[in-house]
Amino acid sequence: MHQESAIRKPLILGEKTYGEITDDVLASVTGKANKSWWIVFGIASVMALWGIGCILYLLGTGIGTWGLNKTVGWAWDITNFVWWVGIGHAGTLISAVLLLFRQKWRMAINRSAEAMTIFAVMMAAVWPGIHMGRIWLAYFVFPLPNQFGSLWVNFNSPLLWDVFAISTYFSVSLVFWYIGLIPDFATIRDRVTKTVPKQVYSLLAFGWTGNAKAWNRFEEISLVLAGLATPLVFSVHSIVSMDFATSVIPGWHTTIFPPYFVSGAVFSGFAMVLTLLIIMRKVMNLENYITIKHIEYMNIVIIVTGSIVGVAYLTELFISWYSGVEYEAYAFINRATGPYWWSYWAMMTCNVVSPQVFWFKKLRTNIGFTFFMSIIVNIGMWFERFVIIVTSLHRDYLPSSWTMFHPTFVDIGCFIGTIGIFFVLFLLFSRFFPVLPLNELKTILKSSGEQYKTKAEEH
Amino acid sequence: MAHNKVIYAMYDDDMVLLEGAKKLVAKGIYIRDVFSPFPIHGLDPVIGIKQTRLAICAFIYGLVGLTLALAGMYYFMIVDWPMNIGGKPNDFFYQNIPAFVPISFEFTVLLAAHGMALTYFIRNWTLPGVQARNPYPETTDDRFVMEIHPTDNGMTAEELAKHLSEMGTINIEER
Numbered sequence: 001m002h003q004e005s006a007i008r009k010p011l012i013l014g015e016k017t018y019g020e021i022t023d024d025v026l027a028s029v030t031g032k033a034n035k036s037w038w039i040v041f042g043i044a045s046v047m048a049l050w051g052i053g054c055i056l057y058l059l060g061t062g063i064g065t066w067g068l069n070k071t072v073g074w075a076w077d078i079t080n081f082v083w084w085v086g087i088g089h090a091g092t093l094i095s096a097v098l099l100l101f102r103q104k105w106r107m108a109i110n111r112s113a114e115a116m117t118i119f120a121v122m123m124a125a126v127w128p129g130i131h132m133g134r135i136w137l138a139y140f141v142f143p144l145p146n147q148f149g150s151l152w153v154n155f156n157s158p159l160l161w162d163v164f165a166i167s168t169y170f171s172v173s174l175v176f177w178y179i180g181l182i183p184d185f186a187t188i189r190d191r192v193t194k195t196v197p198k199q200v201y202s203l204l205a206f207g208w209t210g211n212a213k214a215w216n217r218f219e220e221i222s223l224v225l226a227g228l229a230t231p232l233v234f235s236v237h238s239i240v241s242m243d244f245a246t247s248v249i250p251g252w253h254t255t256i257f258p259p260y261f262v263s264g265a266v267f268s269g270f271a272m273v274l275t276l277l278i279i280m281r282k283v284m285n286l287e288n289y290i291t292i293k294h295i296e297y298m299n300i301v302i303i304v305t306g307s308i309v310g311v312a313y314l315t316e317l318f319i320s321w322y323s324g325v326e327y328e329a330y331a332f333i334n335r336a337t338g339p340y341w342w343s344y345w346a347m348m349t350c351n352v353v354s355p356q357v358f359w360f361k362k363l364r365t366n367i368g369f370t371f372f373m374s375i376i377v378n379i380g381m382w383f384e385r386f387v388i389i390v391t392s393l394h395r396d397y398l399p400s401s402w403t404m405f406h407p408t409f410v411d412i413g414c415f416i417g418t419i420g421i422f423f424v425l426f427l428l429f430s431r432f433f434p435v436l437p438l439n440e441l442k443t444i445l446k447s448s449g450e451q452y453k454t455k456a457e458e459h
Numbered sequence: 460m461a462h463n464k465v466i467y468a469m470y471d472d473d474m475v476l477l478e479g480a481k482k483l484v485a486k487g488i489y490i491r492d493v494f495s496p497f498p499i500h501g502l503d504p505v506i507g508i509k510q511t512r513l514a515i516c517a518f519i520y521g522l523v524g525l526t527l528a529l530a531g532m533y534y535f536m537i538v539d540w541p542m543n544i545g546g547k548p549n550d551f552f553y554q555n556i557p558a559f560v561p562i563s564f565e566f567t568v569l570l571a572a573h574g575m576a577l578t579y580f581i582r583n584w585t586l587p588g589v590q591a592r593n594p595y596p597e598t599t600d601d602r603f604v605m606e607i608h609p610t611d612n613g614m615t616a617e618e619l620a621k622h623l624s625e626m627g628t629i630n631i632e633e634r
Contacts, residue, residue, distance in 0.1 A: 018496065018601035143535065152535040156544045161561040168565045172572040179576060182585060183599065187496065190596035206580065207589030210599055214583045215498035217511045221579045224514050228568050239561055439497040446474075 004104075006457050010450040011105055013288040018442050022187060025436045028284050029188055033431055036283060044423035051417005054410050055130055063133045065410040072393045072405040077131045078243075079385040080415050083268070084124035084422075085166070085240055086261075086381060089233060090269025091117025092173050095180075096229035099222065104448055105297050107440040108289045112280065113273045114177040115433070119425040120272070121170045123418040128162075130414070158242040165239040169232055176225045182208045183218070184434035237265040244388065251331035251392035254319065260312035264381060267305035267351070270298050271377035278371045280430060289436055292365050299364035302377065306355030309384075313352060331392055339404060340391045343383050350380020464616055465491075467594050468623045469630040470603040473499045479626030480505050480605065486622065492606040494598040513582075517575035524570030528563045594634070 012021075033041075058065050068075055091114035098106035129135055141163045143153050153160050185205035192198050208214070238258035245257035274295065281290040320332040335344045354376050358364040395402045429435070446452050470476040477499055480490055490506045493499070503510070533552050536542070536559075541549050548554040580586055598604050607623075609616045620631050 022600050155532045155536050156558040164562045164565040168569040175576045187599040190599045206585035207591050208585050209592045210494050212493040216503050219498050220511045220513050224517050228572050232568050442497040
């Protein structure tokens with residue numbers, strides 16, 4: 001059997017048996033929702049409904065209901081798109097990259113992080129969709145001959161690459177997540193007694209049997225899908241960044257964008273995972289599985305990616321001067337000192353300065369502080385996209401066309417709506433799905449469970 | 460003795476089952492199958508399960524995806540309707556290839572992942588509406604069950620049960 005070094009902290013606390021792991025994780029599925037779940041669900045539903053209302057109004061009336069103008073043609077819509085896609089990077093990074101690196105601590109968080117990924121990518125896809133204006137013509141993005149005539153979509157365009165990247169990422173993440181869920185649905189199917197839930201979970205479990213050959217295939221497909229998803233994670237946000245980097249707008253036209261966007265995406269993704277899991281472990285009594293150690297590991301990822309983002313900001317600033325291109329230099333002077341200076345400095349404080357406090361062990365193992373920081377990071381990452389998009393556009397080459405961007409209630413409503421829909425989906429997930437991967441946790445119980453580790457030490 | 464009798468031996472620990480399986484196989488007993496709530500590492504070679512070839516399938520699906528993507532873009536962008544986009548050269552396929560890299564990669568991954576997943580579902584026969592075939596519902600929770608057919612081993616069910624009872628089983632049932 002696999003032995004683990006005694007100095008590594010246990011990943012499953014308490015005296016757990018296989019059966020108790022099942023009981024603990026499925027308590028939410030077999031039990032009833034508590035009051036706090038209903039309160040949060042109620043708030044999220046109201047936000048979602050308001051957002052859906054705004055989106056319908058937008059589709060019915062037109063893009064003019066947003067605050068866009070001739071100079072600032074991309075604003076909150078694309079900011080929100082990139083923000084959501086970025087958040088959607090943590091799940092597959094955790095389940096794929098950390099699987100390849102054999103990081104066992106991923107097992108407590110990968111299921112909910114992947115769920116978060118899938119919901120975040122769905123929210124991201126809303127934005128280019130509604131930005132089209134005439135969403136009923138959305139099939140134009142697929143390589144069908146245009147209007148079913150003879151003109152094709154442009155395969156040289158990064159916007160089309162994005163269509164392929166996002167749809168591949170979404171569908172592959174969904175399949176990866178579902179394949180891991182099947183054995184756990186089978187556990188629920190074999191446990192619940194009421195007729196309707198039993199039938200529903202039987203359907204969801206696809207008749208999973210758990211025989212030796214099936215497990216052999218299961219492990220193989222998990223490994224290969226992880227191998228396929230790893231470059232996919234890095235490619236998706238690289239391609240999103242090319243939407244900007246391949247244009248000739250000062251402030252966008254830089255080669256640093258792909259790695260800079262990817263690390264920013266992982267940074268914000270981990271922050272969102274922390275926001276969700278710190279609440280979830282408390283509400284669902286999962287403190288023995290999502291331990292302080294897990295939170296500390298995630299905070300370390302936040303320091304690393306936050307520092308990469310910081311270096312990228314400074315490099316960008318240096319290159320804007322070193323390039324000798326006055327338009328490029330002006331774009332950055334305008335970011336820091338122009339009318340949007342506050343958004344630039346909000347981004348700098350939230351993303352570059354604040355994660356550095358996690359160098360102190362006391363702070364990165366403090367749950368309340370981590371929760372606060374995870375929200376700060378997500379605010380900072382939203383401002384990063386806003387700074388890149390709006391401040392690069394609002395002062396173009398002709399001073400006569402300089403403008404500001406003012407969001408309307410529809411801008412704000414649609415954004416709040418996507419947050420609401422995201423939380424509705426995540427809350428439903430936490431109520432009806434196994435939130436921790438049971439089958440994976442059980443495989444590490446004997447190598448990383450607390451009672452087995454102390455026993456091994458005594459020997 | 461009925462022809463289609465099956466013996467199910469239940470364990471409550473994966474390591475006990477693995478040790479038991481090694482001893483049974485050493486005695487020349489053939490274990491048809493093992494049902495467990497999670498993969499038992501090291502069991503497959505003991506009971507004679509070969510490594511799956513799913514990864515090879517994924518590679519082939521990936522190659523198909525790459526070929527389709529490149530062929531499609533060659534036809535759309537070079538043959539059928541060449542467009543002058545920012546003056547980028549597109550008279551020949553090789554000139555335009557840098558712009559085709561992202562989609563070629565994405566489409567390769569798309570087909571490899573979905574092709575493999577579909578093959579996995581069909582080979583495992585896990586599809587919507589399929590009935591579960593695990594003998595006990597506990598095998599998806601915390602029990603581990605061995606399936607042995609007396610007829611495979613040319614011995615009676617009683618003899619087999621006697622061998623099994625020495626292996627740390629918690630329950631032996633004949634069905």
